[in-house]
Amino acid sequence: MENREKLLEIKNLKQYFNLGKPNQVKAIDGVSFDIYKGETLGLVGESGCGKSTTGRTIIRLYDATDGEVIFKGENVHGRKSKKELMKFNRSMQMIFQDPYASLNPRMKVADVIAEGIDIHGLAKSKSERMERVHELLETVGLTKEHANRYPHEFSGGQRQRIGIARALAVQPEFIIADEPISALDVSIQAQVVNLMKKLQREKGLTYLFIAHDLSMVKYISDRIGVMYFGKLVELAPADELYNNPLHPYTKSLLSAIPLPDPEFERTRRRITYDPAVHNYADNEEVTMREVKPGHFVYCSEQEFQQYKAKNKS
Numbered sequence: 107m108e109n110r111e112k113l114l115e116i117k118n119l120k121q122y123f124n125l126g127k128p129n130q131v132k133a134i135d136g137v138s139f140d141i142y143k144g145e146t147l148g149l150v151g152e153s154g155c156g157k158s159t160t161g162r163t164i165i166r167l168y169d170a171t172d173g174e175v176i177f178k179g180e181n182v183h184g185r186k187s188k189k190e191l192m193k194f195n196r197s198m199q200m201i202f203q204d205p206y207a208s209l210n211p212r213m214k215v216a217d218v219i220a221e222g223i224d225i226h227g228l229a230k231s232k233s234e235r236m237e238r239v240h241e242l243l244e245t246v247g248l249t250k251e252h253a254n255r256y257p258h259e260f261s262g263g264q265r266q267r268i269g270i271a272r273a274l275a276v277q278p279e280f281i282i283a284d285e286p287i288s289a290l291d292v293s294i295q296a297q298v299v300n301l302m303k304k305l306q307r308e309k310g311l312t313y314l315f316i317a318h319d320l321s322m323v324k325y326i327s328d329r330i331g332v333m334y335f336g337k338l339v340e341l342a343p344a345d346e347l348y349n350n351p352l353h354p355y356t357k358s359l360l361s362a363i364p365l366p367d368p369e370f371e372r373t374r375r376r377i378t379y380d381p382a383v384h385n386y387a388d389n390e391e392v393t394m395r396e397v398k399p400g401h402f403v404y405c406s407e408q409e410f411q412q413y414k415a416k417n418k419s
Contacts, residue, residue: 119173135336148327205265216253263294
């Protein structure tokens, strides 16, 4: 993995709300990770852990409180001219959780999809514009006849396909998918995820896939990061994380995945996570440490040695 090209580097990213006030919230508190070109990095955690805020801060929907987001060698949160921002916005796009709320109900689907094409001047004529819209609709499994309809005329799955077509319209390299399937029926979820995998193969896309459905995240992701209360607590290749979870919170999350086996479900024991197990001393350095190649855990030096010993045995 280290030999592959880094597309994105997140360094000590912080996003605090109500900064300096008694009700200050540390939504992201010193998160660092890399995303490699062509991969899918899954980001999981319970509601409120900061995973969606991480995605929105990376793409500059929020200005970071501190830290760096390096995209292709350039700091996203550095001061940029309008022209530089336009270039960045074209390279990085987002698919939102609620496919209805993210589409303007007063705009026809053709105009929703073509908005980015218009802003970036990617079509020289109206006929070329519509040709691109029709091509994008067919790419995501819809037809050109859908172009003249409004968002309310579609099902949830179809609306998410429109959202994907809109993201693809400006030919991005990197897409942040913020819980793109959580509002959809289970049968439709699989269709949307398979579409995203197909598009990744065909167009060489890189994804940050944010979700709380761990089984679906494993299916689509090359590596998975686990977030808890604004911090990244574990990061590993997908199979490694599922087969060898180290952080107690990761174990707790995995124990909550339901299995289609009534006998097993009747006797299954959930693992509860108690943050008090990490009662660190004030002078103890707690950071992400590499327990084995590619497998990082947020821990103290003492815990690090315990994890390493466990992996050797």
